Amino acid sequence: MTSRTAIVTGGASGIGLAISRRLVGDGTVVAIFDVDGGAARDAATEICTDGGKAIGLAVDVADRTAIDAAVTEVRSTLGPPAILVNNAGITVAGPFLELTAETWNRVLAVNLTGTFDCCQAVLPDMVEQNWGRIVNISSSSMHSGVPGMAAYVTSKAGMVGLTKVLALEFGRRGITVNTIPPGFIETPMMRDSLSKGVFDMDLQVAKTPVGRVGRPEDIAATCSFLVSEEAAYITGQIIGVNGGRNT
Numbered sequence: 001m002t003s004r005t006a007i008v009t010g011g012a013s014g015i016g017l018a019i020s021r022r023l024v025g026d027g028t029v030v031a032i033f034d035v036d037g038g039a040a041r042d043a044a045t046e047i048c049t050d051g052g053k054a055i056g057l058a059v060d061v062a063d064r065t066a067i068d069a070a071v072t073e074v075r076s077t078l079g080p081p082a083i084l085v086n087n088a089g090i091t092v093a094g095p096f097l098e099l100t101a102e103t104w105n106r107v108l109a110v111n112l113t114g115t116f117d118c119c120q121a122v123l124p125d126m127v128e129q130n131w132g133r134i135v136n137i138s139s140s141s142m143h144s145g146v147p148g149m150a151a152y153v154t155s156k157a158g159m160v161g162l163t164k165v166l167a168l169e170f171g172r173r174g175i176t177v178n179t180i181p182p183g184f185i186e187t188p189m190m191r192d193s194l195s196k197g198v199f200d201m202d203l204q205v206a207k208t209p210v211g212r213v214g215r216p217e218d219i220a221a222t223c224s225f226l227v228s229e230e231a232a233y234i235t236g237q238i239i240g241v242n243g244g245r246n247t
């Protein structure tokens with residue numbers, strides 16, 4: 001792949017950071033959008049020390065104005081975006097009857113509406129180029145459900161619906177849209193859930209046929225393929241990367 005421009009949301013940590021590193025390694029120019037602007041800039045600087053090109057921008061994906069401003073900056077500094085990885089996400093756990101409207105709305109705003117807004121902000125650039133790749137990082141929890149995670153699981157299931165519709169609407173414009181629902185991946189988010197007792201590490205590994213926790217690089221490798229030229233005939237798909245967990 002030669003110097004296409006990618007946007008990776010939530011690219012300053014965990015899975016998003018691994019995807020950003022991998023895409024730069026593939027020869028893509030990457031803009032990291034993260035609510036933690038300092039971490040986004042640090043990640044971009046680290047990636048650039050290996051000779052790649054990346055920038056980090058402070059963007060809350062729940063803020064459409066901030067998204068539009070950042071996409072404008074990407075166009076002028078790196079060129080029109082051709083790849084979008086919607087990876088930014090938050091999780092909140094707790095009993096359903098204690099779930100407040102405020103928490104529900106925030107999780108949906110970041111995980112689902114943020115994905116919608118980022119897609120709508122960059123799709124005109126992809127249409128213009130007659131080429132585009134969108135990868136939505138959902139969650140294997142949307143297959144199985146997880147007790148105490150109604151807002152999160154609902155938001156992640158919604159990402160699959162959006163993926164299907166966009167694949168149909170934009171297939172003839174050279175644009176593919178796919179979803180990766182990761183399984184159990186060791187990242188800061190997962191370590192936080194483990195520390196709160198939401199998941200039990202040994203139990204999760206026992207349930208995983210390949211017998212280990214996933215690595216952010218496992219997701220990055222799949223994402224790298226889905227945004228490549230070779231993946232042009234794959235669209236509207238749910239590509240599970242979960243160590244063989246029964247979904």
Ligand code: NAI
Pocket residue numbers: 009010011012013014015016033034035036059060061062087088089090091110137138139140141181182183184185186187188189190
């Ligand atoms: P993480 O917490 O390590 O990284 C998430 C990144 O998103 C952070 O850099 C954070 O600052 C950023 N972020 C959070 N809210 C944001 C916002 N409003 N706007 C922009 N950036 C924001 O999490 P991890 O584990 O790397 O997760 C990445 C994605 O993968 C998430 O969407 C998560 O739901 C999904 N996922 C993760 C799994 C896992 O086992 N770690 C399993 C299934 C899905």
